[in-house]
Amino acid sequence: MNNHKLFYKDPYQKTFETKILKQLQDKKGDFYIILEETAFYPTGGGQPHDIGTLNGIKVLTVEELDGEIRHYTERTLPDSDDKVVGVIDWERRFDYMQQHTGQHILSAAFAQLYDISTVGFHLGKDIVTIDLNISELTEEMISKAEKLANDIIIENRPIVTKWIEYDDLVNYPIRKTPSVKENIRLVIIDEFDYNGCGGTHPNATGEVGAIKVLNWERQRKKIRLYFVCGNRVMTQFDQKQKVIVELTGLLNRPEGELSESVKRLLENVKKLDKELLESNEKILQYEANELLAKSVIKNDTVKIIESFSDRPIQELQKLAKMIADREKRALIFLLSENDNRFQLVCGRGATNKMDMRTLMQESLSLIDGKGGGNKTLAQGGGTASLTKEEFIRNVTNIIAKQIKSEEYTTLD
Structure with a gap:
């Protein structure tokens, strides 16, 4: 029995009730629980695990090993507990749903506009990155891909998942061939993206909220793109707005003149550094003479x-x-x-x-x-x-x- 199937039925499931199959300790002495069914997502496919509680006991991490989903907890559950109620940390789950789906959309935008494939993906606590299989990228290209991605979000296109076999892949315009050969879970963004993935995704693109590219850099003949989706966009906006407000006060300049003010300030600092260096050289020369x-x-x-x-x-x-x-x-x-x-x-x-x-x-x-x-x-x-x-x-x-x-x- 694949005890992870319950999760695939409904990624919106916040609570569930099931039975404990066994409680064990690993070689490190950490406690883990095997459940009859689970809605906890284990680390995999570039997406971090869920956290939450089992009968009020904190679930610290979730891993899939040897066909079992291990729920590592801060302590064991009482032996008298026959039934167990699992509660998912929904804020974390939904955040990762937004980020992971946003990655699908942005990667598909680069593939559709420029035939650029995504060869790496990291879903971090604050920032998401993708590695694009290209050595040069312009600001105009990024702007167009970001706009297309956000257009897809605004259109609120349906997102559906289905299980298919490897031979059925020929019936879909797959963006990237899956590494597995059977029981392939296909995530489909209607008339835009078809991609094999086991991660969590919402029912429609509108729930991603927005996508904002923050920065990019060259990494070993690839381009690494830094971006955020959904609620993280507002978090980034709030952080940057606070900095802008503070700078307008410190520099006594309106927001539109901050860049030029900082440039002039840096030029003055550079000039003062040079003068200070020359003064120090003269002082050292006097000291050498003394x-x-x-x-x-x-x-x-x-x-x-x-x-x-x-x-x-x-x-x-x-x-x-x-x-x-x-x-x-x-x-x-x-x-x-x-x-x-x-x-x-x-x-x-x-x-x-x-x-x-x-x-x-x-x-x-x-x-x-x-x-x-x-x-x-x-x-x-x-x-x-x-x-x-x-x-x-x-x-x-x-x-x-x-x-x-x-x-x-x-x-x-």
């Missing part, structure tokens, strides 16, 4: 070791490069403590021969850190397990040992 002015010169090495707080490592890198460009003999070690972590940058001028990779590795070993770079500039970071003063003192000793060693002079 650090050079107070540097220590010994053994033809201009040594700069400095610590900071809350400086991004990108800024330390820029500062080290500026100093190295100004002073070819420079040996630079910069440290910043950010949120109990040390960020390190070390660099050298063109005539200094010390390997910055070696200096960075030995410095990071003091704080169990990680980093990388090359022999002229390296960076890294680790936990601030020492104070800045202790860490700088240890790094100074490392540098002193390397300066005394002649090994680094043969690296270049």
Whole structure:
């Protein structure tokens, strides 16, 4: 017995009464119930499952496995329950009916107008997508397909379902050949679309309400179309209207001028960002000059070791490069403590021969850190397990040992 046939009799059925055949637990320990008949739709065909209750116990998910419809519940029903009353979450069911049928209509519109087939479908909680078998699509094409789809909805054409065998397919202008070979459920939108489908659908297209395409993008030589149907159209409208009202207040401009106002605002922000970047560059240049002015010169090495707080490592890198460009003999070690972590940058001028990779590795070993770079500039970071003063003192000793060693002079 196919205990899913009850569902196919009436997708509008909100409640039903039946018997419990068995209650079990799966390998994960989750409870599920097998019923004699059911009106709950199991996940399949691109459509999510129904939810609801069985004798007041929440049905969390519904799956079809090995010919059985499993109703996973938050707990088992009492053993004394002989009869069970099922209640479908109608708001969720009807929403999915609108979205799924809207997909049929929109896909059929693209097929009829442009001979473009739908090769993918996803019914999400908020947005529906279809993947069209084409690599380029214009706004005009989408607009025409959307209009045709909504015209079909307004005409309130009947939607009927019938069970047929595979050999009977030749009698219908099927949009897509079904993957199954027997017991095919055909969903027919009168004189518009004929498609094999096991999902939930209303009795007429008018119940879909409306279809609105929201966006589209290219996905692996296909076009992915984002859209909503029915009550979701109003939800999208409400969300966008709230944003528009807020923007008109913030920008002090009417709705029709929002686009130009935002463009001017973005241009100003871009200009300010450029000016800020130029100002920061000048500040870093002054800072590089100040650090050079107070540097220590010994053994033809201009040594700069400095610590900071809350400086991004990108800024330390820029500062080290500026100093190295100004002073070819420079040996630079910069440290910043950010949120109990040390960020390190070390660099050298063109005539200094010390390997910055070696200096960075030995410095990071003091704080169990990680980093990388090359022999002229390296960076890294680790936990601030020492104070800045202790860490700088240890790094100074490392540098002193390397300066005394002649090994680094043969690296270049």
